């Protein structure tokens with residue numbers, strides 16, 4: 572029997588690479604789509620060396636023509652993981668409309684176009700998993716990122732309703748602080764300080780998110796749609812300082 576196909580965006584590194592590795596271990600043929608062609612190739616190669624089935628495709632997710640061409644090459648799609656995203660830190664009074672547009676273009680608009688185009692190639696039982704962020708709840712110093720991820724929540728819930736008649740479920744995972752390159756974009760990064768805010772006492776690792784995505788993609792999750800699952804070591808609960 573042919574393996575189910577999973578497309579993971581932004582899978583050259585970080586959380587996306589861990590998701591690709593996990594889905595390959597679960598028996599999917601995984602397409603690693605990333606604008607960083609070399610690292611995407613290296614990640615696919617590592618998965619193959621570990622016995623998994625993966626291949627890389629260079630894709631800037633904001634390029635709708637390239638999206639369509641890739642989807643055509645893939646044929647039918649079983650799982651789409653919208654993981655690619657950008658982050659940066661900027662004081663509220665320094666932020667511009669262009670900062671917002673760029674953030675939304677990658678984190679939100681491309682997620683919509685890729686999902687809409689992919690859904691036409693998905694059969695009943697297919698899954699879409701979006702990567703949101705705990706930042707959807709609000710955070711200082713990156714209002715553009717916070718807003719783009721809150722929009723991912725609305726998009727996830729709307730798509731769940733739009734695609735339910737086709738038997739396609741749509742959920743989101745909202746990671747807390749996960750140790751990847753993205754954290755390094757924060758000049759204020761103080762890992763010990765961030766760790767101290769974690770009720771469970773540790774920062775996240777990409778595999779924490781990969782496991783959750785794998786669950787939402789698996790047959791066991793077939794009655795779950797439109798949900799946003801916070802995977803953040805309890806940070807969203809508050810109370811980390813005991814006050």
Ligand SMILES: NC(=O)c1ccc[n+]([C@@H]2O[C@H](COP(=O)([O-])OP(=O)(O)OC[C@H]3O[C@@H](n4cnc5c(N)ncnc54)[C@H](O)[C@@H]3O)[C@@H](O)[C@H]2O)c1
Nearest residue numbers: 581584585586606631632654655656704746748749751753
């Ligand atoms: N690391 C965290 O603490 C954290 C927390 C919450 C949410 N997230 C979300 O998780 C996702 C992955 O984050 P990460 O920490 O692994 O980041 P990362 O920077 O390590 O990896 C992101 C990947 O996305 C790719 N990418 C970026 N823009 C792209 C585009 N236009 N087209 C194609 N690929 C593109 C990059 O090349 C990179 O390989 C993002 O959506 C991010 O917002 C991360």
